[in-house]
Amino acid sequence: MSGAVISRVQLAATHDGEAGLMVTIRFENGGETPVALDEHAVRILLESCRAEHPDQLVGRGWGHVRDALEASSNRFMNSNDQ
Amino acid sequence: MHDLVIRNGNVVDGSGAPAYKADVAVKGNRIVEIGEITGAAREEIDATDKVVTPGFIDPHTHFDAQLLWDGCAKPALSHGVTTIVSGNCSLSLAPLKAKHRMKLVGMFNQIEEMPLKAFEEGVVWDWETFSEYITRIRKDLAINVAPLVGHSVIRLWVMNDAAMERTATDAEIAGMQAVLRQCLEAGAVGLSTSYVDMDERLQPVPSRFADAREIDALASVLGEFGRVLQIVPEFYDADLTIARLDQLAETSLKHNIPTTFSPVFLNADNVDAVARVMKRVDEQFARGARVWPQVQTRPIDISFSFAVPSLLFIRFPSWYHIMRFGTPDDIMAAFADKDNRKKLIEEAAALAPLWPNLVFRHGKTDANQKYIGQTLAEIAEQRGTTPVEAMIDLSLEEDLDAHFLASGMGHNDSAAVGGLLNHPHVHIGASDGGAHILSFSTYGDTGYLFSHFVRDLKAMSLESAVKKITSDTAAIWGIPERGLLQPGYVADITVFDPATVKRGEEKFVNDVPGDGYRYVRDSHGIETVIVSGAIAWTKQGGYKDACGEVLPGPEAKTVAA
Numbered sequence: 001m002s003g004a005v006i007s008r009v010q011l012a013a014t015h016d017g018e019a020g021l022m023v024t025i026r027f028e029n030g031g032e033t034p035v036a037l038d039e040h041a042v043r044i045l046l047e048s049c050r051a052e053h054p055d056q057l058v059g060r061g062w063g064h065v066r067d068a069l070e071a072s073s074n075r076f077m078n079s080n081d082q
Numbered sequence: 083m084h085d086l087v088i089r090n091g092n093v094v095d096g097s098g099a100p101a102y103k104a105d106v107a108v109k110g111n112r113i114v115e116i117g118e119i120t121g122a123a124r125e126e127i128d129a130t131d132k133v134v135t136p137g138f139i140d141p142h143t144h145f146d147a148q149l150l151w152d153g154c155a156k157p158a159l160s161h162g163v164t165t166i167v168s169g170n171c172s173l174s175l176a177p178l179k180a181k182h183r184m185k186l187v188g189m190f191n192q193i194e195e196m197p198l199k200a201f202e203e204g205v206v207w208d209w210e211t212f213s214e215y216i217t218r219i220r221k222d223l224a225i226n227v228a229p230l231v232g233h234s235v236i237r238l239w240v241m242n243d244a245a246m247e248r249t250a251t252d253a254e255i256a257g258m259q260a261v262l263r264q265c266l267e268a269g270a271v272g273l274s275t276s277y278v279d280m281d282e283r284l285q286p287v288p289s290r291f292a293d294a295r296e297i298d299a300l301a302s303v304l305g306e307f308g309r310v311l312q313i314v315p316e317f318y319d320a321d322l323t324i325a326r327l328d329q330l331a332e333t334s335l336k337h338n339i340p341t342t343f344s345p346v347f348l349n350a351d352n353v354d355a356v357a358r359v360m361k362r363v364d365e366q367f368a369r370g371a372r373v374w375p376q377v378q379t380r381p382i383d384i385s386f387s388f389a390v391p392s393l394l395f396i397r398f399p400s401w402y403h404i405m406r407f408g409t410p411d412d413i414m415a416a417f418a419d420k421d422n423r424k425k426l427i428e429e430a431a432a433l434a435p436l437w438p439n440l441v442f443r444h445g446k447t448d449a450n451q452k453y454i455g456q457t458l459a460e461i462a463e464q465r466g467t468t469p470v471e472a473m474i475d476l477s478l479e480e481d482l483d484a485h486f487l488a489s490g491m492g493h494n495d496s497a498a499v500g501g502l503l504n505h506p507h508v509h510i511g512a513s514d515g516g517a518h519i520l521s522f523s524t525y526g527d528t529g530y531l532f533s534h535f536v537r538d539l540k541a542m543s544l545e546s547a548v549k550k551i552t553s554d555t556a557a558i559w560g561i562p563e564r565g566l567l568q569p570g571y572v573a574d575i576t577v578f579d580p581a582t583v584k585r586g587e588e589k590f591v592n593d594v595p596g597d598g599y600r601y602v603r604d605s606h607g608i609e610t611v612i613v614s615g616a617i618a619w620t621k622q623g624g625y626k627d628a629c630g631e632v633l634p635g636p637e638a639k640t641v642a643a
Contacts, residue, residue, distance in 0.1 A: 008351070010350070010351040011393065011394070011396065011397065012349050012351060012352075012492060013349060013382040013383070013384050013491035013492025013493070014318075014382070014384075014492070015317065015345045015347065015382070016518065016521070017382065017383055017384060017385050017518060017521045017522045018384060018385075018386075018392065018393075019384045019386070019392050019393040019394040019396075019488075019491075020318075020393060021393055021396065022349065022351045022352060024351065032354070033319070033320045033321050033355065034319075034320055034351060034352045034354075034355050035318060035319050036318035036319070036352075037318075039391050039392065039393050039406075042393055042396065043406065052399055053397070053399060054396055054397060055397075
């Protein structure tokens, strides 16, 4: 899985009626899987890849997607006192 | 003498059998005869040129709160829906200790967009147990309700704040099993859980802290009753969805229970993923597991305003930059600035294919009310400007509180969606009725099924479509004596005009307690809706007296007429 990369990026409609970004991950064996990202995860992903445009994400490693998803879902963890 | 006879209708009985001309007679709450009925009745309905079907069953709703002030689940009943499944996605309003009420209100606000004021002004909190909640809603029920009990609330009941922090101990799991058993005995149709949803603090809902042994223990209780497990898997990731589907299949087989998961939807870029999910569904059914994927009929719309960041403009860096990083004042200034505005308009020119689908759906100023429901292209023509400028100007005039809708942005490949809906293992549902009330309308999906997929595209027959949302649904959820038109069955009946039925136009209405608003659709082409033998809604007369039941619990059955 270490060589898996982002192979395609597309705007997508989400279940909740918001715009999301569908990132396709291509594995070394040629298999592909789509992963949907919300607005927060996309912002983190763009920053982490130093990309200004979603098309610049193509070719970047899957680890950026993993980290963005993790950071997005953890963004309010352990801050119950807000 | 019969109480009610529906005459000269085209009977589509829910079994999938071809339609046939017949009269349908009702006595009490039961269908007693179908054929040529000569005797008089206390009440008669002329169904000439209309279709007579079993009432529709909506398996995925969030009407839990609305039922406290509206026993009709408006406007679902008027769309021909006679039974709703509430309590999906791990959230129900019972069992609920008084000290946890505000926690649940927060979750309903975050996940379902139910306004806090609606709870403050529309809810008298006079229950704690599931049985007490059932008693509470049954008083004014006009629609049948098959209530799921939410895993998150069972966790809260047993574990209190620890429900949102950790896995459960053996003793706590045993406690949850006991509470679930009580809920099922009180009439719950099953248990719902979620691996996805976040609470009002954007932290995982309690059900997400459960480990596999907790799910297994609760499923074993469902097995005692043969009741349903509903889950929300990680639907945004094909591999995770399939992994969760495999777990669900093992649970179904081990405990001999039906299970269902949602949502599954088709976007242009995930067709292969849905094909993989469906292939695994077929494989698991072949093993004997019951893992029903729920698929919605309506396309997915994207709603947005410039007051909240949206990815809709992410391919246009200037737009995305101001939406993502600008304060409302920054955005207003950027829209008003002549040079910036020029740059934004130039960049947005590439969005040309989007304009025919962009609709102005809500604004607060009187001057702009006339534009509501129109596309930006139509508004631009009236204003002598371009659609992009119309969007910018409306946003400025409304202090950014102008709401737009990009319609049909997903789940909109009709041929592919029609094929999916026809799949023998697809469970038509996932309407989310009663939820997302400030984002889009979750009503009229059945009308859309008949108008778009049956009448216009001929993607499925009328008989197949009716079967999918009546007898198939009743069978999946273990709801007896409903979903078919045949003597001895309970008389839940919908009469509609197959030539005109559709989902109706979306509108923003002020009918939520606490002076709240929501998006709804009025039914179109539905003539009469009968619940448990009594006329519950007519096109001419609107809503009638309450007659709904709680299904399928034995306690509820004692209330039947």
